[in-house]
Amino acid sequence: MLNGVKKDFPVFEHNPGLVYLDSGATSQKPRQVIEAIKDYYERHNANIHRGIYSLAARSTRLYNESKEKVRRFINARSTKEIVFTKNATEGLNLVMYSLGRGIGEGDEIVITISEHHANLVPWQQLAKWKGATLKVIDVDDEGHLDLKDAKEKITPRTRIVALNHVSNVTGVIHPVEEVIGMAKKVGAITVVDACQSVPHIPVDVQAMGADFIAFSSHKMLGPTGIGVLWGREELLGEMEPFLFGGDMIETVNLDESTWNDLPMKFEAGTPPIAQAAGLSAAIDYLDSLGMERVYEHEKTIVEYTLDKLLSMDHLTLYGPHTPQDRIAIFTFNVKGLHAHDVAQFLDYKGIATRSGHHCAQPLLRRLGAKDTSTVRASLYIYNDLSDADALIEALKEVRKYAG
Numbered sequence: 049m050l051n052g053v054k055k056d057f058p059v060f061e062h063n064p065g066l067v068y069l070d071s072g073a074t075s076q077k078p079r080q081v082i083e084a085i086k087d088y089y090e091r092h093n094a095n096i097h098r099g100i101y102s103l104a105a106r107s108t109r110l111y112n113e114s115k116e117k118v119r120r121f122i123n124a125r126s127t128k129e130i131v132f133t134k135n136a137t138e139g140l141n142l143v144m145y146s147l148g149r150g151i152g153e154g155d156e157i158v159i160t161i162s163e164h165h166a167n168l169v170p171w172q173q174l175a176k177w178k179g180a181t182l183k184v185i186d187v188d189d190e191g192h193l194d195l196k197d198a199k200e201k202i203t204p205r206t207r208i209v210a211l212n213h214v215s216n217v218t219g220v221i222h223p224v225e226e227v228i229g230m231a232k233k234v235g236a237i238t239v240v241d242a243c244q245s246v247p248h249i250p251v252d253v254q255a256m257g258a259d260f261i262a263f264s265s266h267k268m269l270g271p272t273g274i275g276v277l278w279g280r281e282e283l284l285g286e287m288e289p290f291l292f293g294g295d296m297i298e299t300v301n302l303d304e305s306t307w308n309d310l311p312m313k314f315e316a317g318t319p320p321i322a323q324a325a326g327l328s329a330a331i332d333y334l335d336s337l338g339m340e341r342v343y344e345h346e347k348t349i350v351e352y353t354l355d356k357l358l359s360m361d362h363l364t365l366y367g368p369h370t371p372q373d374r375i376a377i378f379t380f381n382v383k384g385l386h387a388h389d390v391a392q393f394l395d396y397k398g399i400a401t402r403s404g405h406h407c408a409q410p411l412l413r414r415l416g417a418k419d420t421s422t423v424r425a426s427l428y429i430y431n432d433l434s435d436a437d438a439l440i441e442a443l444k445e446v447r448k449y450a451g
């Protein structure tokens with residue numbers, strides 16, 4: 049277990065007794081990240097790239113250092129492969145719009161039923177616009193990818209395979225490398241939604257073998273307003289820009305323009321500079337803990353919590369009933385009660401959980417949550433076993449209202 053982490057997070061000082069179990073939606077921020085953003089605005093604030101004065105040069109250097117930290121964190125080859133976006137959703141849309149230019153009738157796009165809407169709706173819409181076919185890989189009843197189905201769905205007509213690394217509903221760590229291998233065999237491009245993996249488990253993009261991954265800073269201790277798209281340099285180099293405007297151009301004439309080098313070609317307008325400083329500090333923080341230890345911490349929480357949840361027969365737990373290959377996300381319903389009522393009861397006990405469809409309606413239907421409403425408790429580095437106990441005790445108490 050990681051110890052002594054909570055004290056670095058001011059939100060717990062300001063909200064005594066808070067049991068925060070909604071890190072799947074967004075993580076809390078350590079003091080170091082909050083300070084880095086404050087420090088940026090107090091000491092280094094200037095727009096980047098354009099100014100030749102020292103302050104602008106310093107601001108540009110901080111922004112570039114942040115890219116280098118991201119590069120190292122995910123083991124990318126070059127910072128040319130690191131594009132800062134607004135969030136993961138924008139990164140996924142960037143790839144969809146840019147690669148989508150080359151998609152035509154008869155082409156196939158393959159996703160999984162386990163996708164967050166951010167990695168589902170863009171591909172669904174692309175297929176509609178281009179007359180392409182959207183194919184969906186199934187999961188089993190506990191949310192594990194059906195690799196046999198993947199083998200059948202990925203064919204020589206497949207142009208793009210888009211899938212999540214870790215489900216934001218079940219916490220399952222999918223064997224993305226195997227699916228990427230299948231996609232490579234037919235020459236398809238792979239896009240991995242790494243929103244729930246990069247904050248929780250070590251991720252090495254070269255070992256994974258994908259063509260693109262997208263994730264959000266705000267789920268990994270960093271600020272909102274900045275996401276990362278990593279893409280293979282040769283692919284990003286060939287792709288057309290997504291957004292047009294300042295900073296992404298080389299020369300502009302009235303009838304024609306040429307594009308800036310990577311990664312600026314994909315960063316139109318003023319980028320999230322202060323947020324990049326915050327993301328740098330978040331990566332430093334995670335590095336200081338070590339991502340292997342972060343994952344171990346979550347495994348300990350899963351092993352402690354899962355059996356206790358499974359032993360409550362007034363609960364329906366969605367996702368795996370086994371502790372292997374998952375992060376600390378637990379999605380459930382209390383029989384006879386609506387998820388919002390359960391979340392409200394938990395809030396009354398000081399426990400923050402999320403209720404609703406978690407932006408994954410098709411997955412919830414597939415797992416049998418018919419009205420697509422469930423409660424999700426998602427834990428992270430600052431949660432310990434006492435937080436798991438608080439949830440378990442409150443869920444025992446809610447039994448008296450269960451149907």
Ligand SMILES: Cc1ncc(COP(=O)(O)O)c(C=O)c1O
Nearest residue numbers: 135136137164166216241243264
């Ligand atoms: C698996 C997954 N993908 C994508 C997203 C979208 O992230 P953002 O809203 O930061 O773009 C989320 C956020 O909940 C997520 O959990």
